[in-house]
Amino acid sequence: MGTQKLEPFSAEISPAEALSEQLKLTSFFENLDPTGPLSPIDRYLENTNRLNKILLDNRSQYTNELGTLLLLGYVSAVESYLRGIIRGLVQVDECVARLVSPLQVTYFAALHHEKTLLPEALLEGVSFISQANISKTLKEFCGISGMGDGSVPKSLEPIFQKYNQICQLRHCCVHRFGLLGADNARRLNLPANYLEKPITILPPAIEEVSIILEKFVSSLNSYIYTDVLQRSLWLSKSIHTNPEIKYISTWNLDFLQDETRFARYYDLFAITKSQPSSPSLWEEYNGFLAWAKGSIATDTIMIRNKLAKKPEKTAKPDTPLAGTAQQTRSEAVRNAEPAIHDDKFKDLPPAAADILAAAAAE
Secondary structure (H helix, E strand, C coil): CCCCCCCCCCCCCCCCCCCCCCCCHHHHCCCCCCCCCCCHHHHHHHHHHHHHHHHHHCHHHCCHHHHHHHHHHHHHHHHHHHHHHHHHHHHHCHHHHHHHCCCCCCHHHHHHCCHHHHHHHCCCCCCCCCHHHHHHHHHHHHCCCCCECCECCHHHHHHHHHHHHHHHHHHHHHHHCCECCHHHHHHHCCCHHHCCCECCCCHHHHHHHHHHHHHHHHHHHHHHHHHHHHHHHHCECCCCCCCCCCECCCCCCCHHHHHHHHHHHHHHHCCCCCCCCCCCHHHHHHHHHHHHHHHHHHHHHHHHHHHHCCCCCCCCCCCCCCCCCCCCHHHHHHHHCHHHHCHHHCCCCHHHHHHHHHHHHC
16 A cells, blocks of 8 residues: 555534634723722722622522622632732731741742732742641741641631631532532532532522631631731740840830831731721720730749749849839849849830839839
């Protein structure tokens, strides 16, 4: 049989017209500031309220497809919140800024991003659609305690479990047009007879999804806020001077002196545009102040108890007695206990020194 040129097979089992659509990509993105003055949680609530309105306006014409789209939107709003809170922490928190400082961004991002949005480039390729991903990212980028290796703080385990389940439903909608896959069934602990069954999202179910995700974001927001403020005192010179220090800045324990710094944290985490809103800046600071004073006093008492076990040193003749009229309260601290002379306390803000003096003089 001689060499013969074979014709390729050709068939149009599903005929398509010639492509004429231009798909002008710039028309998909309005020229508006996506961040604005809202905190990440305020932005989240604004986004979910828009979705809630779509559900409310279309309740009489509700379809399963609409439920699917709303499910995707609610989860997307959570992801947007997480990006916003991490981006904000990079800008306001010393510890987070140091953690991400070795990380690299693309040249394109460095060239085109505004400074305030540049931390967003660090999150390119990061996914937030599982407990493991969120835990890993919050630990690596922000150093949040109780996170890492897929684990979360015990107090957040129940709400994270619900979030994981919702993310599995989302996976069915995005990748399988609503059909339940084997891996999804395994993760959701559903029996085999549900495999390849289409998802059905009725109005009560999508409302429940919305409520669960709002509780998830609110709980996580409060946890991160508390954890970051706690370590800003505990891992600063207000308490320690050792390799564990993550904060050069110290709290003065006075509202007028601390207001600017504290407001940066408050503005990042507070709900101010929705009801119920967060307590006022003043109320939040007072709560932090009361806790901070207690922490410093407790730390001082622990040190004093340790000193009590050591032999007393003989005071020099020219050393004035603690608490005399000629001494300031800070001087009383340095002279009341021999080891309070330590460098540990030399850089304390005046208000913190007053607390230590009161504890040392007891």
